[in-house]
Amino acid sequence: MVRTVECRTELAIPLDEFYSLCDRAGLQSEEDLEGLVPALKQLANNSQFLEQYFCDYLKDLSEPEHSFLPPVFMPRIGESYIFRIVIWPVIDPAERGNQLLYHYPHNHDVGFITCGYTGSGYHTDIYSFDYEHCTGLVGEEVDLEFQESTMLPPGKIMQYKAGTDMHIQYPPEELSVSLNVIKREARKNIVECSFDMDKRTVMGHSIKIPVQESVFNAVCTLGNENSKDVLIDIAQRHPFMRVRAAAWHALIEFNPADRDYLFSKAVADEHSHVRAYTDTLKRNIEKQELALASSQ
Ligand SMILES: [Fe+2]
Numbered sequence: 314m315v316r317t318v319e320c321r322t323e324l325a326i327p328l329d330e331f332y333s334l335c336d337r338a339g340l341q342s343e344e345d346l347e348g349l350v351p352a353l354k355q356l357a358n359n360s361q362f363l364e365q366y367f368c369d370y371l372k373d374l375s376e377p378e379h380s381f382l383p384p385v386f387m388p389r390i391g392e393s394y395i396f397r398i399v400i401w402p403v404i405d406p407a408e409r410g411n412q413l414l415y416h417y418p419h420n421h422d423v424g425f426i427t428c429g430y431t432g433s434g435y436h437t438d439i440y441s442f443d444y445e446h447c448t449g450l451v452g453e454e455v456d457l458e459f460q461e462s463t464m465l466p467p468g469k470i471m472q473y474k475a476g477t478d479m480h481i482q483y484p485p486e487e488l489s490v491s492l493n494v495i496k497r498e499a500r501k502n503i504v505e506c507s508f509d510m511d512k513r514t515v516m517g518h519s520i521k522i523p524v525q526e527s528v529f530n531a532v533c534t535l536g537n538e539n540s541k542d543v544l545i546d547i548a549q550r551h552p553f554m555r556v557r558a559a560a561w562h563a564l565i566e567f568n569p570a571d572r573d574y575l576f577s578k579a580v581a582d583e584h585s586h587v588r589a590y591t592d593t594l595k596r597n598i599e600k601q602e603l604a605l606a607s608s609q
Contacts, residue, residue, distance in 0.1 A: 314460055315439045315478045318350050318426070318470045325358035328366065332389055332396070335494060340393035343424025343475055343496045349394075350426060350470055353494055357428045357468060363398065363490060384414070390497075397493040401435045404484045419519055420444060420479040422505040425495040426472045427465065432489025434465040437480045444476035448589035449504030453515045457508065465491055476503040481510075500552040504586050518555065526559045533567035541568070545578075554584040561591055565598075572598070 326334075334352040338345065356362065366388060389396040404415060415435075420442050443456040457479060465471065473480075475496075509516040529547075532540045541564070548560035561579040565572055579591035 314441050314474070315480070316472045317463075318347065318472055320350050320354040320470055322351055322354055323358060324355045325360075326352070326355040327359060328356065328362045328388075331356040332391070335389070335394050335396065336391055338393070340496050346424060346426045346472060346494060346496055349494050350472075353426055353428045353492060354468070354470060357430050357470075357492055363430065366398070393497055395493075395495040395497055397495060398430075399491050399493065401432065401482075401485050401489040401491065403486070403488055415482050415484050417519075418479060418481045418508040418510050418516075420476060420503075420505055421473060422475060422501055422503040422520075423495050423498055424473060424475040425493050426470060427491050427493045428470045429465040429467045430490040430492050431467055433486045434467065434469070434489050434491070435485045436462070436464050436483040438462045438483075440479045441477055442479040444503060444506075447504070447506070447515065448585045449506050449515060449518070450586070450589050450593065451515050451517055453589075455506075455508060455513055455515060457510075457513060465489075479508065501554060502584065504554065504584075520555070522553075522556055522559060525556050526563070529560050529563035530567070533563045536567075548579070554582070554586045557582060557584075558587045558590040561587065562594060565591070565594060 331352055335349060338349055338352075340346065340349075366386075370386070384400040384402065386398040386400075387395055388398065401414070418440075439460045439462075440457040441460055447453060447455050463471075475498075505519055506515045507517045507519055508514070529544060532544055536544075544560050544564055548557050548564060551557045551560065561575065561582075565575045565579070568575060576591060576595055580588050582588055582591075
């Protein structure tokens, strides 16, 4: 469950010192993020650093077509952590359908701590999600339990656990900024999902992989044995389970002669998402073949 973490220090530190504290922390697990709460609070107490950071950012904007839109900045990617600055704009309720930032029920595949820096802070409804019993396939029923409705005003620090903490954010009354420290993961073991709150099902995934899917299909269409071996390697070893599922999908679709072998390898994946994905694919292919046979 999301925890609000008490930290009363009034000390303020510059960005460089914050980075050295994060570098020295050497996060091994998401629980270790709690050790960085004082550092995050002390950075949030520094009322000057963000203005300086944005000024430096703007000075580098030489490309006329550069967009100001991305509200997420990642000024520091350390070995074990990512430091993010997130801007939460005020959005007219009439625009609700046009943006993904808010009204978007989702969990995260990483653990993180977040601190309100400026502005009134976004509102959020928090639920716990039984992610360990969910493969993350679109349409799958999910178990969500409401925990609390709260806000992220300046100075408040909250710790989100990977997988289990799901929330919906609502626009703040005034433009707000939050600071995050995210635990970096070399291998993704948790499926991040968005949810249909009426049906209580998985609606989709925030992380899109259209490039990988297109390349996999292109390689299979154009491919030879060499590219097939490369794809099998990705399907077996890629650290992101959804990329492995997409690679198996392309291999199975474009290599009908090897389907039994490929299915047997795919269903041995360590992650339930890949196993469930391939199992569904297998049943769909069998259904299509049956329908084709009965129509002839
Ligand atoms: Fe979120």
